[in-house]
Amino acid sequence: MSRTLALSAAIACLTGAMITAQQPAPSGARPGAAAAAAADVRSKLVQGDVWIINAGFVNVAVQVGSDGVLVVDTGTEAAAPKILAEIQRIAEGKPIRYIVNTHAHADHVGGNVAIAKAGKSIIAGNFAPQAGAGAANQAKIIAHENVQLRMSEGEGNQPPAPTIALPTDTFFVKRFDLYFDGEAVQLLHEANAHTDGDVIVYFRKSDVIATGDVYVNTTFPVINVQQGGSLNGIIAALNHIIEITVPKDKQEGGTYVIPGHGRLADEADVVEYRDMVTIIRDRFQDAIKKGMTLEQVKAARLVRDYEGRYGATQGFWTTDAFIEAAYRSLSGAKPSARQSTR
Numbered sequence: 001m002s003r004t005l006a007l008s009a010a011i012a013c014l015t016g017a018m019i020t021a022q023q024p025a026p027s028g029a030r031p032g033a034a035a036a037a038a039a040d041v042r043s044k045l046v047q048g049d050v051w052i053i054n055a056g057f058v059n060v061a062v063q064v065g066s067d068g069v070l071v072v073d074t075g076t077e078a079a080a081p082k083i084l085a086e087i088q089r090i091a092e093g094k095p096i097r098y099i100v101n102t103h104a105h106a107d108h109v110g111g112n113v114a115i116a117k118a119g120k121s122i123i124a125g126n127f128a129p130q131a132g133a134g135a136a137n138q139a140k141i142i143a144h145e146n147v148q149l150r151m152s153e154g155e156g157n158q159p160p161a162p163t164i165a166l167p168t169d170t171f172f173v174k175r176f177d178l179y180f181d182g183e184a185v186q187l188l189h190e191a192n193a194h195t196d197g198d199v200i201v202y203f204r205k206s207d208v209i210a211t212g213d214v215y216v217n218t219t220f221p222v223i224n225v226q227q228g229g230s231l232n233g234i235i236a237a238l239n240h241i242i243e244i245t246v247p248k249d250k251q252e253g254g255t256y257v258i259p260g261h262g263r264l265a266d267e268a269d270v271v272e273y274r275d276m277v278t279i280i281r282d283r284f285q286d287a288i289k290k291g292m293t294l295e296q297v298k299a300a301r302l303v304r305d306y307e308g309r310y311g312a313t314q315g316f317w318t319t320d321a322f323i324e325a326a327y328r329s330l331s332g333a334k335p336s337a338r339q340s341t342r
C-alpha cells in the first residue's frame, strides 16, 4: 500500500531524522520556517471515523464521532501543541474524551498532559453543569497496567512521568472493550512484544487498527528486552494483526493499519513484514542452537538481505541494536548494558 494515502511521503524513522515530504511550500506564500513548522504535523482520514496524524516520526490515531474524540497515543511532548491543534481542527469542537496509550515510551505518551487537559477544557465548556468534579473534567487516559508501571519508573533517559501524565484507567485483562462513537473499540494486549504493556487498538466498524510499536515499517522491529519485550512476542502480535485484517478482494486496502512509526499500511504490508521477522527469527534460532555467540551472529550478517530496507548504521535503532535485542530475546541472555528504546 503506497499510493492511496499521501502520508507515505512522510516516512519517518526512529532516528528522529524525518525524511520530509515532497511538498514544497508555494513560493512566497509564507515564510519558509513557518511553512516547514506547519508541515510537521499532518492528518488524513483513513476510513470510517478514524484519522491518522503523522507528527514527525511518530503516528497518532484519532477517532471522531458523535460521542466525541478518542486519541490513540499523544506523540512527543514537543509536538503536543501542534498535535492538539490538529485534533481540534479535525474534531470541530467535539470534546476529547479518551486517550489510549499503546505503550509507555515518551514519543507515544509525551502529549498526555496537554491533550488530557484540553479534554477537560472542552468538557468544562460544553458540559460544565454536569462535570463538576476535577477528575471528570479531563480526558481519561486508558492503558494496560504495565504502561502505568513503566511510566512511573522511567527508563534510561526517560525520567519517571509526572502523576498527571499517567493513565487514569488501567486494565490487566487480554482485551478491554469500549463502545464509543457508534462502534466497538477493542484494546488488545500483545504480551511481551515491543514491551510488556503493548496494546493494539481495533476500531471494528471503521475497520482500522492502530498498532503502536508492535508494528513499525521504518526499521527492524524494536524490542525492549529490559521492559519485557521479545522477538517472539512481536511475531505473535503481527500474526494477531494479520488475523484481524481483511484485504479488499484483489485490491489494496480493506482493513487499514496505522503503525507506531512509518506509513499507513494494509494486511499485505504486515504480512510482508511478518515474513521478514519470522525468517530472521528462524535464522537466529538456528545460530543459537549451533552455539554461536552474539559477536559471531553479528559477524555472520544474518539480516543482510533486509538491511537495505530496514537497517541503520547510526541513529536510535541500528541493525546491531536489533540483532543484539533479538539474540538476547531468543537466547535468554541478559542485556549487557541498560538498553533504552522508544
Ligand SMILES: [Zn+2]
Pocket (backbone or CB within 6 Å): 103, 105, 108, 194, 213, 341, 342
Ligand atoms: Zn516505543
